[in-house]
Structure formats: structure tokens, C-alpha cells
Amino acid sequence: MNTKSTRLRVVREFALAAALCVPLLCSTPALAKDDAGKKKAEQACAGCHGPDGNKPVTPETPRLAGQQYGYLVQALNDYRKGARDDPVMSAMAKPLTEKEVGELAEYFSKQPGLTTKP
Amino acid sequence: MYSSPMKRRCALLAASAATAFVLSVPASADGDRTRGKERAQMCEGCHGIADYRTAYPEVYPVPKIGGQQSAYIVKALRDYKKGTRKHATMQGIAATLSDQDMADLASYYAGDARK
Numbered sequence: 001m002n003t004k005s006t007r008l009r010v011v012r013e014f015a016l017a018a019a020l021c022v023p024l025l026c027s028t029p030a031l032a033k034d035d036a037g038k039k040k041a042e043q044a045c046a047g048c049h050g051p052d053g054n055k056p057v058t059p060e061t062p063r064l065a066g067q068q069y070g071y072l073v074q075a076l077n078d079y080r081k082g083a084r085d086d087p088v089m090s091a092m093a094k095p096l097t098e099k100e101v102g103e104l105a106e107y108f109s110k111q112p113g114l115t116t117k118p
Numbered sequence: 119m120y121s122s123p124m125k126r127r128c129a130l131l132a133a134s135a136a137t138a139f140v141l142s143v144p145a146s147a148d149g150d151r152t153r154g155k156e157r158a159q160m161c162e163g164c165h166g167i168a169d170y171r172t173a174y175p176e177v178y179p180v181p182k183i184g185g186q187q188s189a190y191i192v193k194a195l196r197d198y199k200k201g202t203r204k205h206a207t208m209q210g211i212a213a214t215l216s217d218q219d220m221a222d223l224a225s226y227y228a229g230d231a232r233k
Contacts (some may be wrong), residue, residue, distance in 0.1 A: 034208060059187055059188070061190065062186060062187060063186055063187055066182060066185075067182055068171075068179050068181055068182055070179030071179040071181040071191060074178065084203060085202070113185060114181075114183070114185045115182060115184035116165070116166060116167065116168045116185050118183075118185065118228070
């Protein structure tokens with residue numbers, strides 16, 4: 001009886017521990033994806049668009065922080081395909097992979113910045 | 119330096135004209151926020167709705183422009199008007215805008231008055 005209750009307790013604790021691990025496991029890939037976007041953004045984009053895409057270095061450079069995810073993907077892909085043209089951005093976007101485009105768009109769209117209404 | 123008063127006057131005139139021209143370029147970029155707000159009614163239908171995607175003439179995710187840099191907004195509108203940036207709806211709208219309209223709209227969306 002005593003052994004059985006001990007075993008039950010062990011099983012219950014295992015189950016609890018496993019349950020607690022689930023959110024951790026789920027959040028890890030998401031974190032890794034954001035990290036990849038952040039890293040790439042710091043290397044490739046921050047020089048002109050500023051840290052987090054929030055402080056562009058020239059007035060004609062857009063803020064990216066908080067921009068719609070889908071718009072950022074569209075803009076980068078348009079530059080990659082040549083549907084949109086800018087001497088700097090066309091050159092920056094061309095070497096990006098589909099995955100990197102998604103990671104960058106995800107990262108910038110999650111930074112606080114642009115709004116729908118002024 | 120100048121052989122006659124006439125030549126001096128001409129030089130002075132040229133210099134003032136050049137100064138006026140130089141000064142007028144940045145001045146034309148000064149937007150009126152209030153006028154921009156009135157003009158912005160035509161933008162609200164798409165840009166005023168969070169995460170809006172146009173369905174016609176193509177599926178396109180509409181960018182957020184609240185807080186965007188005013189000079190970038192003006193550049194985008196000019197590029198649409200010139201046709202160097204392509205989007206049917208935006209090209210159609212930009213074609214109706216004067217430089218002053220663009221500056222007013224940019225000033226409104228950038229929130230210049232609050233800075």
C-alpha cells in the first residue's frame with residue numbers, strides 16, 4: 001500500500017514536470033527564430049534603419065519597427081525579384097533566402113514603432 | 119570687382135535668385151498637419167484599418183504609416199506619381215496629389231507637430 005502510493009506520487013510528479021516542460025519546449029523554436037531575425041537585422045539593416053528599425057539614419061529611410069509582417073515580406077521579395085527598385089535595398093535583398101526574409105519580417109513587425117493611425 | 123553698377127546689380131540679383139531657390143526647396147517640404155488630416159480621408163479606407171490587405175487589383179498587405187518618416191512618405195508618393203514604384207491604386211492616388219498635398223499628408227502621418 002505504502003509502495004503503491006509512493007509510486008503514484010512519483011508518477012504524478014513526473015507528469016507535472018513533463019507538463020511544465022511543454023511550454024518551454026514550444027517556446028524554444030520561436031525564440032530561436034526571433035533571435036535569427038534580430039541577429040540578421042543587426043548585421044544587415046541597423047546601419048541604415050537604426051536599432052530595431054526605429055531610428056533611420058536619413059529622413060528618406062523608412063522606420064520598420066512595428067510594420068506589418070506581410071508588407072515587409074512583400075517589400076523584401078519585390079526588391080529581390082526586381083519588382084521594386086532601390087540601389088541599396090535591391091542589393092541588400094537579393095542575397096536573402098525566403099527563410100531570412102520571414103525571420104527579418106517577423107522580428108521587425110514585433111518591435112514597438114509604427115501604428116495604423118498617426 | 120565689378121566694372122559697372124549695372125553688372126553689380128545683375129550679380130546681386132543672380133545671387134538673391136540662387137538663395138531664394140535654395141531656400142525654397144526645403145520650404146516646399148514643410149507640410150501642414152491640419153490640411154494633411156483633411157486630405158487623409160482618402161487614405162483611411164486602406165491605411166486606417168489594422169492588418170488590412172487589399173484584394174483588388176492584387177492582394178497586397180497595406181503598410182502602417184502612422185509614425186513613418188515624413189520624407190520617406192513624400193518619396194514613396196513621388197515615386198508612385200513618377201511610376202518608378204508600382205502599385206495600381208497608389209499610382210492612381212499619387213497622380214492626383216500636388217507636392218504640397220504630399221507634404222501635408224506626410225506631416226500628418228509622421229505626427230510632425232508632436233515632435
